Amino acid sequence: MPVTATPAPRSNPTARTHEVSNQAPPLVGHDVADDPVLLEGIAREGAQWYEADLHRVGRLAGSEEVQRWAEQANRCEPELRTHDRYGNRIDEVEFHPAYHHLLDVAVREGLAGAPWADPRPGAHVARAAGFMVWTTAEAGHGCPVSMTYAIVPALRATPELAALYEPLLTSRDYDPGLRAPAAKRGLLAGMGMTEKQGGTDVRANTTTATEHADGTWRLRGHKWFTSAPMNDLFLVLAQAPGGLSCFLVPRVLPDGSRNTFRIQRLKDKLGNRSNASSEPEFDDTIAWLVGAEGHGVRTIIDMVTMTRLDCVLGSASGTRAALAQAAHHVRHRSVFDRKLIDQPLMRNVIADLGVESEAASTLALRLAGAVDRSRRGDTHERAFLRTAIAVAKYWVCKRQPAAVVEALECLGGNGYDEASGLPRLYRDAPLNGIWEGSGNVQALDVLRTLHREPESLAAFAAEIDAASGADSRLDTAWRALRDELVPTRDLEPQARRLAESMALVLQGSLLVRHAPTAVADAFCASRLTPERGLTFGTLPAGLDLAPIPDRLPGRTD
Known part of the structure; x- marks a missing residue:
């Protein structure tokens, strides 16, 4: 008869194959601003008064919650909604709530337009350091923050427009959603310069601008890379009779009606996935001239x-x-x-x-x-x-x-x-x-x-x-x-x-x-x-x- 081998006694089962060793712990719960290079830099450039706030922003940027926001904002990408359920054109982009959380902090901490309303020496240095610390957590939402910061000096080329919009562009209130600009607590801004046939050569732009009797202009054309299309205001280059000029285009007009801003598609980008970049089409789109006609590049x-x-x-x-x-x-x-x-x-x-x-x-x-x-x-x-x-x-x-x-x-x-x-x-x-x-x-x-x-x-x-x-x-x-x-x-x-x-x-x-x-x-x-x-x-x-x-x-x- 065949002999059946008796198996050796089994040892007590353990979970040792799943024990984790020699791995770095998560880099979380730290102060991102705890960096001598940054701290020495703000002191040297005249913004040492910002150090306590920078540490506060740094602790938030290093928190587990904010790191989770960053991951969510990039995994759950923006989605374009061209029409509502009834077939009406709406041209809206939906973002994950995490994206809004990140933007809310950035605006509240003065990283958008706020330095232009801050008379303290070093205000722009403080903003720069805060921007570096906060965008360590997530870079994509920094795009609308940067453009809002950048539009203010350009808009000052037309003082009446600056007087109307600058207080809202320098606000520390993040107020998302498309509504009449004057009805909001704060505004975000963007820009539309390049076109598919020209790219860097903006003088080859074909978007046209026609002046109307009421002082407004009407734009017609197609832009190739316009990021953050849910922002409230955009500086846009277009060809006027006097040459390439700069115009202010609001998403919503002062009377509360939607301006024509047809988002043809969102770009499928290598990175920067949390931030929507779009191709808007202008068709009888209402705009206001910024700076002198024909001086668009100089203005922007x-x-x-x-x-x-x-x-x-x-x-x-x-x-x-x-x-x-x-x-x-x-x-x-x-x-x-x-x-x-x-x-x-x-x-x-x-x-x-x-x-x-x-x-x-x-x-x-x-x-x-x-x-x-x-x-x-x-x-x-x-x-x-x-x-x-x-x-x-x-x-x-x-x-x-x-x-x-x-x-x-x-x-x-x-x-x-x-x-x-x-x-x-x-x-x-x-x-x-x-x-x-x-x-x-x-x-x-x-x-x-x-x-x-x-x-x-x-x-x-x-x-x-x-x-x-x-x-x-x-x-x-x-x-x-x-x-x-x-x-x-x-x-x-x-x-x-x-x-x-x-x-x-x-x-x-x-x-x-x-x-x-x-x-x-x-x-x-x-x-x-x-x-x-x-x-x-x-x-x-x-x-x-x-x-x-x-x-x-x-x-x-």
Whole structure:
């Protein structure tokens, strides 16, 4: 007869296969504003009075509830409703409540138009720092916030329109829904510049404007990228008899009737999924002229300048958010019996990312300080901004995707998982480099400014010269660059390289003057010498990296 084997006794069942060890805890419940780079920056740029509020916003941004809002707003994307149940055209976009929660906080905290009504020195710096901290949680809702901030100086080209709408654009009340503007507690604004046949070349726009006897205009045409279509007011470029002009288009007219604003579709975008971007069609759409007829670009350029500032702020924030996740992970994760942060090569990578983030944030806050001072009459700061904003927009936004993907890699497979939040940061990263003019546009704007406004180059040079003699590598890089900045030369083929060099020497000057020696030394050694590495984690030997991790965001202790 066959022999039946007796199985060995089974051990007591356990759940040990599901025990979790050597994983970083969630980065939640922390103060996003607990960052020496930001705190030193607001003090240096004249907004130290905002520190307590910045910490309050930072604690909210780091909370579990707000992180849940961010995920919900991106997973439950906006939906277009062109008609109601009866067939009436309504052209509305529905958002998840989380999106409204995020916007409510942003407006309430003064991150939209409020600084223009705040007489305190440093108001724009405070707003910039708050914007960087709050959009760390979620970037998409920052678009309508930025455009509302940016429309105010442009609208002032027509004082009667500014008098009517500015008090509501600077309000701290978020009041969603399409109603007559005067019946609302606060307004949000947007812009419609580009068209499918022209893109950056707005002078090729075909939208037309016809004046009526009552002083209003009628627009007819189709815009290609108009974000946040549920905002209340839009600045729009259209061809008037006198040339390309700027117009104010309300979604709802003063009498409460809907203006013609047909949303043809929402864009299916790579990232920025919480924010709706649309193609509106104008057909006998009522508008008001802003600025002089034929001076549309000149009128709207103030809005473009401010939105470019927010591109820099947003990219600095996105870089910082990714770094916070990476720094948090390597502080907790162990490999080969040592924390990742103590592994020499990983320490080099994290330190390099920290230097990149500090350079971006320091430059962003310097620009905000220049905006604040120029708005109070400082002509030198205004001249500095004309070059520095395009330079910073080009470089900081260009560096964000590389920094985010390096931070993602620090988490390995965990960083590639949607649950980490880093894939969303990575999808969002290219946007600021495209919005308000891609890299080529910024680089060419730099050349145009250098050619037409020598006082702007002088102001830029004065900023670099303020660090003269402090670091020989910076001095050498600046001398070489100055020899190339000759407006009479044909520099267009080299425009990107020059914009990059200008950004690096500007960041170097700021860090040499304001950052700890270890940070400035690492920056100059790795960014201002011919031997600079092409990837993160290639900081040269001999640098003192020990102090840098203490300046990284993402601490929960």
